[in-house]
Amino acid sequence: xxxxxxxxxxxxxxxxxxxxxxxxxxxxxxxxxxxxxxxxxxxxxxxxxxxxxxxxxxxxxxxxxxxxxxxxxxxxxxxxxxxxxxxxxxxxxxxxxxxxxxxxxxxxxxxxxxxxxxxxxxxxxxxxxxxxxxxxxxxxxxxxxxxxxxxxxxxxxxxxxxxxxxxxxxxxxxxxxxxxxxxxxxxxxxxxxxxxxxxxxxxxxxxxxxxxxxxxxxxxxxxxxxxxxxxxxxxxxxxxxxxxxxxxxxxxxxxxxxxxxxxxxxxxxxxxxxxxxxxxxxxxxxxxxxxxxxxxxxxxxxxxxxxxxxxxxxxxxxxxxxxxxxxxxxxxxxxxxx
Amino acid sequence: xxxxxxxxxxxxxxxxxxxxxxxxxxxxxxxxxxxxxxxxxxxxxxxxxxxxxxxxxxxxxxxxxxxxxxxxxxxxxxxxxxxxxxxxxxxxxxxxxxxxxxxxxxxxxxxxxxxxxxxxxxxxxxxxxxxxxxxxxxxxxxxxxxxxxxxxxxxxxxxxxxxxxxxxxxxxxxxxxxxxxxxxxxxxxxxxxxxxxxxxxxxxxxxxxxxxxxxxxxxxxxxxxxxxxxxxxxxxxxxxxxxxxxxxxxxxxxxxxxxxxxxxxxxxxxxxxxxxxx
Numbered sequence: 301x302x303x304x305x306x307x308x309x310x311x312x313x314x315x316x317x318x319x320x321x322x323x324x325x326x327x328x329x330x331x332x333x334x335x336x337x338x339x340x341x342x343x344x345x346x347x348x349x350x351x352x353x354x355x356x357x358x359x360x361x362x363x364x365x366x367x368x369x370x371x372x373x374x375x376x377x378x379x380x381x382x383x384x385x386x387x388x389x390x391x392x393x394x395x396x397x398x399x400x401x402x403x404x405x406x407x408x409x410x411x412x413x414x415x416x417x418x419x420x421x422x423x424x425x426x427x428x429x430x431x432x433x434x435x436x437x438x439x440x441x442x443x444x445x446x447x448x449x450x451x452x453x454x455x456x457x458x459x460x461x462x463x464x465x466x467x468x469x470x471x472x473x474x475x476x477x478x479x480x481x482x483x484x485x486x487x488x489x490x491x492x493x494x495x496x497x498x499x500x501x502x503x504x505x506x507x508x509x510x511x512x513x514x515x516x517x518x519x520x521x522x523x524x525x526x527x528x529x530x531x532x533x534x535x536x537x538x539x540x541x542x543x544x545x546x547x548x549x550x551x552x553x554x555x556x557x558x559x560x561x562x563x564x565x566x567x568x569x570x571x572x573x574x575x576x577x578x579x580x581x582x583x584x585x586x587x588x589x590x591x592x593x594x595x596x597x598x599x600x601x602x603x604x605x606x607x608x609x610x611x612x613x614x615x616x617x618x619x620x621x622x623x624x625x626x627x628x629x630x631x632x633x634x635x636x637x638x
Numbered sequence: 639x640x641x642x643x644x645x646x647x648x649x650x651x652x653x654x655x656x657x658x659x660x661x662x663x664x665x666x667x668x669x670x671x672x673x674x675x676x677x678x679x680x681x682x683x684x685x686x687x688x689x690x691x692x693x694x695x696x697x698x699x700x701x702x703x704x705x706x707x708x709x710x711x712x713x714x715x716x717x718x719x720x721x722x723x724x725x726x727x728x729x730x731x732x733x734x735x736x737x738x739x740x741x742x743x744x745x746x747x748x749x750x751x752x753x754x755x756x757x758x759x760x761x762x763x764x765x766x767x768x769x770x771x772x773x774x775x776x777x778x779x780x781x782x783x784x785x786x787x788x789x790x791x792x793x794x795x796x797x798x799x800x801x802x803x804x805x806x807x808x809x810x811x812x813x814x815x816x817x818x819x820x821x822x823x824x825x826x827x828x829x830x831x832x833x834x835x836x837x838x839x840x841x842x843x844x845x846x847x848x849x850x851x852x853x854x855x856x857x858x859x860x861x862x863x864x865x866x867x868x869x870x871x872x873x874x875x876x877x878x879x880x881x882x883x884x885x886x887x888x889x890x891x892x893x894x895x896x897x898x899x900x901x902x903x904x905x906x907x908x909x910x911x912x913x914x915x916x
Contacts, residue, residue: 320756325768332772439653439904443896445848447855448871448889451878455886459879575763579852583875594856597771609768613760 307625314621321613326370329606331363339602340383379610380603384596389607393589397611398482399469400588403580404573405483406508411515411573412566416559418516419523423558424550426528434520441517446576450510450583457506464506467585470499507584511576515569522565527558560631567623571616651908657901664895668714677705679712679865688881698883700873702863706884709865710891716866717847717895720781724846725839727785732792733835737827739793740800741819751797754790762787766849770858777866780859784849788842795838799831806830837910841903844896851892867892 333339337353345353354360358369373379379389422431458466469484470476477488477496484500487493530536531554539549574590581590589608596604648655667674676696677683683703691698697706739750757765762784770783803809809826817825851868853859860866862873867888874885 316752317756317759320752321759324756324760324765328768328772332769333774436653439897439900443844443848443893443900445851445855445868445871445889445892445896447852447868448885448892451871451875451885451889455878455882571761575761578763578767578856582856593767597767597775597857600771600775602771605768605771609760609764612764616761617759 303628306628310621310624314617317617318614321610321617322371322374323367325606325610325613326367328609329602330359330366330370333602336602339600374610379607382596382604382607383601384599384604389603392592392604393607393611396587396589396592399586400574400577400581400590402469402483402485403504403508403511403586403588404570404577406504407512407515407573407576407580408566408569409512410508411512411519411569412562414512415516415519416523416562418520420527420550420555422520423524423527423531431524434524438517438521441514444514446510446514447579447583449513450507450580453506453510454583465499465503466506469503469587470496471503474499507580507586510583511573511580514576515572519562519565519569523558523562526561527554530554530558560627563623563626563630567620570619574612574616651905653901654905654908657898657903657905660894660898661902664714664898665718667711668718671711671715675705675708675711677708679704679709680863681705688877688884690881691883697887698881700870700884701877704863706870706887709870710867710888712865713867713870713888713891714895716777716860716864717851717892720777720784720850721843721847721895721899723781724785724788724850725842727782728788728842729792729835729839731785732789733796733828733831735789736793736796737800737823737831740797741804741823741827747797750793754793757787757790760787763849763852766853767856767858770853775858775861777854777860777864780850780853784846784853787849788846791842792835792838795834796828796831799834800827803827803830833910837903837907840899840906844899844903847892847896847899 330336335350337350337357337359338345340357341349341353358366361369377390379393381387382389382392385392418434418437422434425431454466457464465471474496477484477493477500478491480487480490485497485504488497488500531550536549536554539553540546577586577588578590578594580586581588582594585591589611593605593608596608681704683699683705686695686699686703688701689695689699689703695705695707697710699705700709735750739747760768766780766783766787769786770780773779773783804827809822812822812826850859851866851871854866854868855872857872860869862869870888871885871892874881874888877884
């Protein structure tokens with residue numbers, strides 16, 4: 301199958317999955333709660349208001365018509381109105397979106413770079429102290445409650461050492477850089493605002509390291525396994541037999557092939573990071589979508605929660621599609637398989 | 639003879655032994671919680687609010703003067719229940735769906751598997767959050783929500799296993815004798831899929847505890863004043879900078895418990911799956 305056919309097929313699948321995602325959010329918001337109208341207006345509303353609300357929400361119609369109405373709304377960018385802020389959920393999420401993107405990208409960069417390095421070290425120095433240390437680090441990584449890690453980091457680096465700021469994206473006295481992308485680091489670089497750049501990087505360190513740390517371990521273990529597998533292959537043995545230095549074999553020949561499976565994991569890791577952002581943003585008062593949704597919970601702001609769920613799932617699906625499309629470029633062997 | 643075997647095992651798999659010990663100790667603590675707690679976990683001591691760790695209250699007290707140590711002891715019951723409950727529910731439903739999907743094939747298989755793909759399009763914590771918000775915020779619903787989110791993992795696993803088991807001679811023989819599909823699935827397919835399901839479930843307990851605690855932390859799981867570790871960290875967060883102990887100790891409890899289950903799960907997998915043996 302050639303590349304354009306593969307892309308077309310993948311895009312077709314994307315539409316189906318996204319439809320499926322809307323079906324799930326529809327079921328969760330319209331069918332799972334005993335009475336969505338009551339969830340919206342609260343327990344104390346009288347029967348008459350409730351009936352009017354049900355009618356206004358279209359809840360007296362058959363379920364499949366409700367779903368079509370829901371889809372129709374989504375196509376027009378209608379994610380409902382937030383109960384807490386009384387503003388359209390889509391606008392709210394869009395305004396918090398760049399902060400979440402900035403945080404997850406930094407966390408990703410940290411997790412991927414250090415994760416690959418650690419995986420590489422433990423594969424090349426297999427069964428040594430480095431390898432065992434990485435293994436223990438990996439187990440600790442997947443066992444740490446992210447919300448607790450964030451609090452401990454705050455205690456240590458903010459309160460006791462005073463090295464890093466503990467909340468927000470910038471010092472309160474600094475003006476945000478000119479809005480271009482919404483990512484403060486990028487915007488302040490473009491506009492040459494060095495004070496904002498320094499402050500925004502300092503504010504990113506604690507939340508992104510905490511968020512990335514949990515994923516780092518997974519990536520390191522995967523790179524290790526993949527590297528060990530590649531090092532056993534015939535072409536590596538041939539290269540060794542030909543007297544090519546080991547370091548050259550590892551970095552020139554093995555690493556490139558060993559990293560291919562890692563790309564898939566990076567796509568999946570994004571999902572974990574977007575989920576983790578809910579906790580990290582809450583702890584570091586990071587004004588992103590995750591903090592927005594947690595703030596909505598105490599108000600039982602259901603439209604906000606479901607809008608967030610839909611947006612995050614869509615972003616996650618899109619990222620994984622990009623990763624899938626990149627795959628045949630990285631690994632020519634894959635082309636025929638799809 | 640037996641002792642020798644254990645010693646060999648402990649030397650070969652020290653981390654597994656550590657994990658097993660941690661689980662045993664926490665299980666025991668949960669079992670005898672009323673006997674070993676120095677105080678009632680819900681009893682208010684308003685004169686002793688937010689006391690640091692000390693003589694009367696080993697790990698300090700919370701904003702209502704409740705004893706943190708006793709609350710952490712009782713919290714083990716909720717976290718163990720959450721972890722085991724989640725993987726049990728997800729494992730049972732996943733096994734049934736996966737074996738039916740793999741054995742029947744065709745349209746049933748297609749529909750079930752596409753549904754699972756769609757569920758996997760959501761990050762776990764995000765779907766669990768939406769579901770437990772829809773069900774209503776309480777401990778039982780948060781466990782249900784996480785269990786539903788984890789079902790696809792087991793469906794995929796069991797389906798794959800079923801595809802290979804259903805080609806075996808004993809299944810073919812049963813079919814020739816006219817055994818019903820329900821009989822074959824329940825008597826032949828599922829029993830032959832159980833080992834990998836058990837491994838997966840053991841490996842999944844740690845993560846299940848973490849997600850359940852995270853839901854409690856953001857206010858969707860156990861509600862105050864329940865002595866639940868995630869909810870305790872959440873309350874302690876308010877007092878973090880002045881009363882460090884409040885958020886710190888319940889978090890350590892979660893951490894140690896999850897480390898225990900992950901070490902144990904890794905060991906079980908290594909033992910049963912020769913590919914992972916060193």
